[in-house]
Amino acid sequence: MVTGSKHADKNADVCTDPACCQAWISDAEMHKNWGDDYAANLDKITAAVTDTDGEYLVSGGTPILAAFHSSSGGTTESSADVWGTDLPYLVSVSSPETEAEVPNFKTTMTAAPIDFRDTVLSAHPEADFTGAANTWIGGMTKDDSGRVKTVTLGGVAVTGEEMRTLFSLRSTEFDLVYNGNFVFSVTGNGHGVGMGVAISVPRSSRIIRSQSSIRRTRVAAASTASASRENLRVSKYSSAAEAVS
Numbered sequence: 001m002v003t004g005s006k007h008a009d010k011n012a013d014v015c016t017d018p019a020c021c022q023a024w025i026s027d028a029e030m031h032k033n034w035g036d037d038y039a040a041n042l043d044k045i046t047a048a049v050t051d052t053d054g055e056y057l058v059s060g061g062t063p064i065l066a067a068f069h070s071s072s073g074g075t076t077e078s079s080a081d082v083w084g085t086d087l088p089y090l091v092s093v094s095s096p097e098t099e100a101e102v103p104n105f106k107t108t109m110t111a112a113p114i115d116f117r118d119t120v121l122s123a124h125p126e127a128d129f130t131g132a133a134n135t136w137i138g139g140m141t142k143d144d145s146g147r148v149k150t151v152t153l154g155g156v157a158v159t160g161e162e163m164r165t166l167f168s169l170r171s172t173e174f175d176l177v178y179n180g181n182f183v184f185s186v187t188g189n190g191h192g193v194g195m196g197v198a199i200s201v202p203r204s205s206r207i208i209r210s211q212s213s214i215r216r217t218r219v220a221a222a223s224t225a226s227a228s229r230e231n232l233r234v235s236k237y238s239s240a241a242e243a244v245s
């Protein structure tokens, strides 16, 4: 098995923190979340796992970084712009989705001037907010996917990722205006790299019903969000020995 030894200190390759490795919920939580749909949902998940057992996607002979997020807001993000790592299958691509399909597709976050100022100062004490609040926002730069690279606040360039963390924004795809308060208008949810599950999972379910082909669905879902399907191949462990080596 190919492992990253990400948690070598704990003698583990993955943890159950969704922000770090892999989301996980207990059987009791599944019952609570799904109610009467528990059996049907678990059947779907079990079928997806067993149908693809031993398979993995490779690019250039190396297992892919299978990044996913909730909702891209219409355009996925490149791994280079988020993590500084250029991967040929994690580039920005169109991934059309609408407010009708994705819950909380657009959200707003409002901060009173004093809260806005103090939050930015907590990370950038060098920012100058001595002028009137309507002068605090300077220029904004965006990357090819429309996400914020930097916004200048009190004369200091703050990255979109920093702003997302500081103000608990759902994504870095936002606009910011001052109208007496500071108002963020945010689209999508998550870092935007790889597959957007809010849209690909429901669509996959429809394809499964119409074609009875989980494998085709899975590859299609991966390629809708990951740029270039010619970069991706499905590989299979050739033997049990290889699977554990």
Ligand SMILES: [Zn+2]
Binding pocket: 006, 007, 014, 015, 016, 017, 020, 021, 022
């Ligand atoms: Zn982890």
